[in-house]
Amino acid sequence: ALVHIRLLDRELIIEKGFLDKVKDNATVQTWSETTQRKKVDLVPTVEEYMALLRCSKIQVDKAYSxxxxxxxxxxxxxxxxxxxxxxxxxxxxxxxxxxxxxxxxxxxxxxxxxxxxxxxxxxxxxxxxxxxxxxxxxxxxxxxxxxxxxxxxxVTPILVILAKTFRSLNECRRVGEGKFIGCAQLLLAWFYNHFWKVNKVFYRVFSENYSPLKEIVAIPRRDDIMEEKLMAMLQNLQEKDIEWRAPWMLPDEILYRCGDFDWVPLLRIWGAIGYALLLVLRHYRSRQFVPATQGLAQCEFSYNGMVTKRR
Incomplete structure (x- = not known):
């Protein structure tokens, strides 16, 4: 999916600076702050990123291998x-x-x-x-x-990608400013499917050749929307404006706990962070509630020196 790009396109992508450019950081930060302030938790899930990148289901014995x-x-x-x-x-x-x-x-x-x-x-x-x-x-x-x-x-890269995403978003929200450092392109692909209504053609998702990313890239974008207007739209979001379940997301099993804990540790390549999927059950048409997350904050740490040895 993400890296399966035709060789003929690679030179074009590289020369246009696609690999060095991270856009819309302010947009992502405003969305994060708005949903937190309104107590509406809408964040990417393991299952959504797996669908976007067309990854096979997580094998329990290989998730953290x-x-x-x-x-x-x-x-x-x-x-x-x-x-x-x-x-x-x-x-x-x-x-x-x-x-x-x-x-x-x-x-x-x-x-x-x-x-x-x-x-x-x-x-x-x-x-x-x-x-x-x-x-x-x-x-x-x-x-x-x-x-x-x-x-x-x-070994699936999905858990690592999400861990990097959540860690960066948390840091931006904690200090009230900063730049999102992660796969912004993938996060924005997820972002557009939840905040802008699209014409749904449900039967496509059952095709073996269907790719959500290819469809998202093909959707015309309005480049004439000023950043200030986009910020105002996000700050005034109502529940009716949110697409809780992406049109390409099929109901399936979800990862929601690890052992006796109602959260899952996501191990990234430079550290770890906790992931409480029960906070976002509305993605799956379920009642939203605040789960017990005791110990969740302690799940966030970086791999360095004695910190790693104590874990």
Whole structure:
């Protein structure tokens, strides 16, 4: 879905700066603040993101799986690119506490690599590192290669994507300002389906070839709406303006608890955050209520030093 883009389109997308641009941060923040103030919890769910990206159902034994013998960043990147140790070592840069690879080097490799499969793998890794899990501008972080290396083993990226999304939104709301750092394009695809009514053609969702993302991208957007007007629309949202269940979302099983807790820990590549789906049951035409969330706040932490060792 997200990374399955025709090779002919890749040059166009890269040159137009799609990978480096994050738009509508103010819009996302206003939506977040408005729904919280009105005590209406409308947030992306695991099931919605799975439907958007056409991922298979989560396998319980693989949702949080980690490799026993983890390869080094150097080895993993050599496997992904097919390049020599000397070549890859020359590219690795230090950004703060983490190692990363500059996008400029990856772009040059995509254009020049003789192996088509490796060329596609490097492009896909770049999408994950620059769009889905951005951290240092214009660089792919080493933690992204760890997740990317495990995708072939059917480890789902959905939980990690949502964890990154919630962590960034929480931080913006906590300080009252800031920039959303996450997969803004995917969040906005979800966003438009809940706040703008669309003509529903329900039978399409039963087709094997149906892709919600392709349909969303094809919907004409009004570029003449000023940011101030959009903010005013969001601040004055009424319940009747909200599409509680996206038209492409089919009723199915939902992930809503972990063991005896009414919430689920979402592990992201740089930390973890709690996810209380019972807060958003209205997505599924159910009564909305405030569940017991004792211990939920303590579920949020970053992977660093002694904090990780104590968890």
């Amino acid at each position: 980690r490799a026993v013998n983890v390869l080094t960043f150097l080895k993993k990147f050599m496997n992904i690119t097919g390049m020599s140790k000397q070549w890859v070592t020359a590219w690795i840069k230090q950004k703060g506490d983490n190692k990363c690879i500059p996008w400029k080097n990856l772009k040059d490799l995509i254009r020049a690599h003789p192996d088509m499969k490796k060329k596609v793998d490097v492009f896909d890794l770049s999408v994950y590192g620059l769009v889905v899990f951005p951290k240092a501008l214009g660089h792919v972080d080493e933690a992204v290669t760890d997740l990317f290396d495990r995708l072939d083993k059917r």
